Amino acid sequence: MRKLIVANYKMNGDEKFYSLVTKKLNKLALKDARFVLCPPFVYLSKFKKHIKSGELGIQNISAFDFGAHTGEISHQMLKEFGVRYVIIGHSEVRSSGETDELIAKKVKIACGHDMIPIICVGEDKNSGLELIKSQVEKAIQYIDNSSKIIFAYEPIWAIGTKVTPTSEEIKTVVDNIKLTLEKLGFKDVPVLYGGSVNKDTYKHCLNSGCDGLLVGGASLNLDEFIEILKGVDNYE
Numbered sequence: 001m002r003k004l005i006v007a008n009y010k011m012n013g014d015e016k017f018y019s020l021v022t023k024k025l026n027k028l029a030l031k032d033a034r035f036v037l038c039p040p041f042v043y044l045s046k047f048k049k050h051i052k053s054g055e056l057g058i059q060n061i062s063a064f065d066f067g068a069h070t071g072e073i074s075h076q077m078l079k080e081f082g083v084r085y086v087i088i089g090h091s092e093v094r095s096s097g098e099t100d101e102l103i104a105k106k107v108k109i110a111c112g113h114d115m116i117p118i119i120c121v122g123e124d125k126n127s128g129l130e131l132i133k134s135q136v137e138k139a140i141q142y143i144d145n146s147s148k149i150i151f152a153y154e155p156i157w158a159i160g161t162k163v164t165p166t167s168e169e170i171k172t173v174v175d176n177i178k179l180t181l182e183k184l185g186f187k188d189v190p191v192l193y194g195g196s197v198n199k200d201t202y203k204h205c206l207n208s209g210c211d212g213l214l215v216g217g218a219s220l221n222l223d224e225f226i227e228i229l230k231g232v233d234n235y236e
């Protein structure tokens, strides 16, 4: 399976930064790795016109089609900008009240409109595999097993902390997510790892056998992000 790298820019960057992102990344010729860029909503137009390599994702989606939902963005609007991937269930969104039920509805709406959800799951220091299993099962409750989905294992305690689990620890969870999915008839679902991935940690994260990486902070340093992309592209 070709490795997938997803950049989650979160609420960072400006016009100048995103112009540079497209300019520099368009020059990149990768043979094997694929990448998806998830900017804030307001910068999507920059990518629609200028992205030539890589694909476009977004950091959230409304669970509704249209209507009186102030501040939300629909699948139809996103697709007008060429968005194909959507991060759903990020712990930073869960922590502001997003429930498993709402996540499941967002996953359903994305899959129902030909978008690929990147569903984030992860534990804090006090919870373990059972929580992750339950997050996985609930997220896919409204879709069938022919749906195209991606999972990202993101331990909350590793996000933005410069602390990463060992390869073995990541492997245990990634294998568990895959097993949970297989038991429900979802086969060959890619599972990424995210949480303090940077130029010094990406190799050991990949050694876990995950199918790619979700990169937050390190995606804001363009040279570092390109180093990671090239490194993953040459990863054996």
Ligand code: PEP
Pocket (backbone or CB within 6 Å): 008, 154, 158, 159, 160, 161, 194, 195, 196, 197, 214, 215, 216, 217, 218
């Ligand atoms: C994230 O929040 O999705 C993430 C991976 O962040 P960071 O790489 O900064 O830990």
